[in-house]
Amino acid sequence: MTAVGIETSGHDPALEPSSYGHEAAVGREAFERIERTWRSPAGFVGWFTQVNHSAIGLRFIVTAFVFFILSGLLGLAMRLQLAMPLNEMLSPEAYNQIMTVHGTAMMFLFAIPAMEGVAIYVAPLMVGARDMAFPRLNAFGYYVYLIGGSAFFLSLALGMAPDAGWFNYVPLANKTFSEGYGVDIWTTMITFIELSALTAAVELIVTIMKLRAPGMSLDRMPIFVWAVLVMSFMILFAMPSVMVASAFLMMDRLVDTQFFIVENGGSPLLWQHLFWFFGHPEVYIILVPALGIVTSIVVTFSGRPLFGYTALVLAITGIGMVSFGLWVHHMYTTGLPFMGRSFFMAASSMIAIPSGVQVYCWIATLWGGKVRFATPMLWVLAFFGVFIAGGLTGVMVASVPFDRQVHDSYFVVAHFHYVLMGGAVFPLMGAIYYWFPKATGRMLSERLGIGSCLTVFVGFNITFFPMHILGLQGMPRRVYTYVDGLGWGNMNLLATFGAFLLALGFALTLFNVVRSLRHGAVAPDNPWGGSTLEWATASPPLNCNFIQQPVVESRRPMWDWREAGSRTVVAGLSEDRRETMVTTLLDARPQSVMVLPGPTPWPFVSAVAASFGFIGLIFSPWFFPIGFFAVFATMVFWFWPRHPWRKK
Amino acid sequence: MSKMDRSRNADRAVQDTKQSDRQLARQEGFEAFTPWFGWGLAPAAWALHQGVGYAMVSWLCNIGTRWPYHALTVLAVCLCLAGIAAAVHALRRSRHIRPERSAARMRMMALVGLMLSAAALGGITVEYVPTFWIDTCMGIW
Numbered sequence: 211m212t213a214v215g216i217e218t219s220g221h222d223p224a225l226e227p228s229s230y231g232h233e234a235a236v237g238r239e240a241f242e243r244i245e246r247t248w249r250s251p252a253g254f255v256g257w258f259t260q261v262n263h264s265a266i267g268l269r270f271i272v273t274a275f276v277f278f279i280l281s282g283l284l285g286l287a288m289r290l291q292l293a294m295p296l297n298e299m300l301s302p303e304a305y306n307q308i309m310t311v312h313g314t315a316m317m318f319l320f321a322i323p324a325m326e327g328v329a330i331y332v333a334p335l336m337v338g339a340r341d342m343a344f345p346r347l348n349a350f351g352y353y354v355y356l357i358g359g360s361a362f363f364l365s366l367a368l369g370m371a372p373d374a375g376w377f378n379y380v381p382l383a384n385k386t387f388s389e390g391y392g393v394d395i396w397t398t399m400i401t402f403i404e405l406s407a408l409t410a411a412v413e414l415i416v417t418i419m420k421l422r423a424p425g426m427s428l429d430r431m432p433i434f435v436w437a438v439l440v441m442s443f444m445i446l447f448a449m450p451s452v453m454v455a456s457a458f459l460m461m462d463r464l465v466d467t468q469f470f471i472v473e474n475g476g477s478p479l480l481w482q483h484l485f486w487f488f489g490h491p492e493v494y495i496i497l498v499p500a501l502g503i504v505t506s507i508v509v510t511f512s513g514r515p516l517f518g519y520t521a522l523v524l525a526i527t528g529i530g531m532v533s534f535g536l537w538v539h540h541m542y543t544t545g546l547p548f549m550g551r552s553f554f555m556a557a558s559s560m561i562a563i564p565s566g567v568q569v570y571c572w573i574a575t576l577w578g579g580k581v582r583f584a585t586p587m588l589w590v591l592a593f594f595g596v597f598i599a600g601g602l603t604g605v606m607v608a609s610v611p612f613d614r615q616v617h618d619s620y621f622v623v624a625h626f627h628y629v630l631m632g633g634a635v636f637p638l639m640g641a642i643y644y645w646f647p648k649a650t651g652r653m654l655s656e657r658l659g660i661g662s663c664l665t666v667f668v669g670f671n672i673t674f675f676p677m678h679i680l681g682l683q684g685m686p687r688r689v690y691t692y693v694d695g696l697g698w699g700n701m702n703l704l705a706t707f708g709a710f711l712l713a714l715g716f717a718l719t720l721f722n723v724v725r726s727l728r729h730g731a732v733a734p735d736n737p738w739g740g741s742t743l744e745w746a747t748a749s750p751p752l753n754c755n756f757i758q759q760p761v762v763e764s765r766r767p768m769w770d771w772r773e774a775g776s777r778t779v780v781a782g783l784s785e786d787r788r789e790t791m792v793t794t795l796l797d798a799r800p801q802s803v804m805v806l807p808g809p810t811p812w813p814f815v816s817a818v819a820a821s822f823g824f825i826g827l828i829f830s831p832w833f834f835p836i837g838f839f840a841v842f843a844t845m846v847f848w849f850w851p852r853h854p855w856r857k858k
Numbered sequence: 859m860s861k862m863d864r865s866r867n868a869d870r871a872v873q874d875t876k877q878s879d880r881q882l883a884r885q886e887g888f889e890a891f892t893p894w895f896g897w898g899l900a901p902a903a904w905a906l907h908q909g910v911g912y913a914m915v916s917w918l919c920n921i922g923t924r925w926p927y928h929a930l931t932v933l934a935v936c937l938c939l940a941g942i943a944a945a946v947h948a949l950r951r952s953r954h955i956r957p958e959r960s961a962a963r964m965r966m967m968a969l970v971g972l973m974l975s976a977a978a979l980g981g982i983t984v985e986y987v988p989t990f991w992i993d994t995c996m997g998i999w
């Protein structure tokens with residue numbers, strides 16, 4: 211039995227803007243010892259051994275945004291090509307590849323990993339844990355993502371990228387019609403991302419369920435954490451479907467199975483079902499954590515407790531649930547029985563209800579508070595506008611007769627950019643402005659932030675609003691050019707102009723980030739006066755997150771402590787081992803202490819071995835056993851017994 | 859706080875945990891799970907109705923009757939009602955639960971379970987009613 215207990219720290223708590231005396235709370239000597247225990251090794255070699263969630267989470271975010279910039283540039287290239295009728299900047303082949311890589315990368319390499327990154331960075335802090343449950347698995351997931359994503363973009367540079375669209379429909383994606391390696395690269399990339407997303411989901415679930423600070427019962431969990439939990443379960447249920455689909459396709463192409471070959475009894479519709487049973491929930495996997503981000507920001511900047519906590523939990527869980535019953539709305543034009551389609555039309559319209567509940571809760575929260583319009587809040591307001599517009603066109607295309615008119619037209623392109631940019635990019639930008647001070651210890655410039663937000667908002671609407679009109683005028687999506695005389699030229703030119711404005715807006719934030727890293731004002735622990743636990747640690751967070759793990763007595767620990775003038779904390783965790791509290795699933799009563807592993811290179815080596823196998827599979831099925839045993843060998847070292855409980 | 863105090867605190871905290879969990883389990887037994895029924899039953903009912911209903915359409919067209927579909931709907935509705943009943947039951951019981959913290963948590967879980975079940979019921983209705991106007995064979999060639 212370790213000596214762990216709950217005590218009230220006699221120390222003066224965080225009274226913004228001054229900072230909590232993290233060092234004084236335990237004394238200098240203990241502070242340094244704990245920090246040394248949790249330190250991540252520095253240097254080039256050290257980088258490959260880091261396992262702390264804050265390091266891994268940050269890497270996910272940065273990598274995802276690099277892929278965002280790359281895919282955004284591809285978007286610009288497409289817009290340039292489409293600016294004028296019969297433009298010849300891009301060949302049809304190049305356009306198809308660029309379009310496919312843009313869509314695939316935005317969805318799989320940017321949106322999901324960025325959300326996972328924010329979750330991995332913020333959720334453990336928010337629940338008051340010192341790290342995640344499986345730090346090495348976390349690192350493994352990151353390297354798999356990094357290698358898979360880089361290989362995918364490399365394929366574009368080599369001109370052998372996939373070109374069958376982001377949902378890679380068969381029969382186009384069958385060997386007969388897509389001969390080169392493109393589609394194989396697509397399925398391989400999917401394998402990488404699945405693996406990385408599943409590892410993230412598993413450890414987020416376990417961390418949230420078992421490592422919450424004592425006292426954080428389920429009904430005290432911040433909404434963001436609820437959202438992350440729902441997102442993780444959605445990944446768990448959705449990913450296997452696309453995993454099966456891509457494995458079938460890989461086998462069709464590699465070893466001549468006939469899953470999707472009509473002539474031999476295969477079914478192209480099977481692909482669509484499997485893909486969209488994942489694909490529709492996917493957009494909600496992206497949206498749900500974004501809703502959590504928005505809620506966090508709304509609460510902080512309205513300065514008052516959330517209105518309708520239970521209703522929001524319900525709405526988020528409800529959205530997670532309903533999103534699995536909508537997938538057929540992507541298949542209205544494939545000749546399915548009417549009665550079957552009608553189920554999905556009804557369900558698709560229903561998703562508006564939980565979404566409406568949320569908007570209501572946010573408005574009610576803002577209504578009662580003194581709202582501060584700092585940059586994170588501005589991005590949230592932009593999110594409201596854009597996302598609601600996307601939701602409205604969503605209800606339109608959910609209806610079978612309307613969808614049969616606009617299916618595969620630019621109306622759909624407009625719709626999904628409204629929901630994806632609105633539902634993912636705007637909240638993520640808000641998240642950057644909101645948590646940047648926590649992650650880096652520097653404030654971002656408000657002036658640049660406001661400029662960036664306005665430019666992005668205006669640029670976005672100029673780019674994508676005209677696409678609604680183009681779609682209604684009949685312009686199909688996925689065309690590399692169009693002839694003169696159709697009357698589409700002006701709107702397209704306008705959209706291209708908007709795209710550059712949009713890019714300028716993002717560039718302003720990039721500049722802001724780079725500049726503020728060095729020259730930004732120094733951030734206190736809790737610059738925005740937030741109520742959740744990530745603000746309880748230093749900015750940037752201590753190696754151990756919390757020098758003494760907090761004990762929670764309500765939904766708003768930071769505000770409680772401010773009132774009480776003291777903090778309740780866990781005392782007695784070891785200073786020489788990476789220890790964190792394990793608590794019960796429902797009420798978060800202290801249960802035991804977990805010893806977490808320290809830095810190790812094996813997850814990296816393991817990820818390299820796995821990548822070797824996956825990439826090899828593009829060329830030969832033999833790489834399956836080769837990869838399997840290579841990973842097995844590395845895992846032997848990874849899991850070498852380490853006797854965490856033995857005293858050093 | 860001295861080392862001694864700390865370890866005494868620790869023992870108390872851990873004992874408290876064990877005691878209250880065991881107490882709750884003894885006090886409640888099977889009942890401890892009632893707040894969660896709605897969480898499981900609601901999605902199950904709705905998925906069952908939608909998934910099986912979707913899959914049986916062409917079969918319904920073949921056999922020329924839709925009573926299996928009505929039966930399926932009744933079954934799904936019953937599942938939702940069971941979820942609602944369990945949640946209501948848990949809400950009532952939560953008044954007798956100690957400590958108060960567990961009761962509050964239990965109430966919230968039961969409330970979400972209740973509303974999820976009600977939402978699933980709504981969803982099933984919304985998917986069920988329009989089918990009266992659609993011939994099962996429409997769109998099947």
Ligand code: HEM
Nearest residue numbers: 282285286288289309313316321375376630687688689709
């Ligand atoms: C940064 C600004 C962006 C621009 C200028 C842009 C532009 C475009 C263009 C021109 C297309 C091709 C339409 C076609 O030929 O059918 C496209 C497709 C697409 N975009 Fe974007 N986009 C942007 C951001 C995003 C974001 C943030 C996401 C998702 C998170 C996204 C997801 C997609 C998807 C999934 C497709 C469909 C690809 C396909 O048809 O297979 N885009 N985008």
Ligand SMILES: [Cu+2]
Nearest residue numbers: 490536537539
């Ligand atoms: Cu969908």
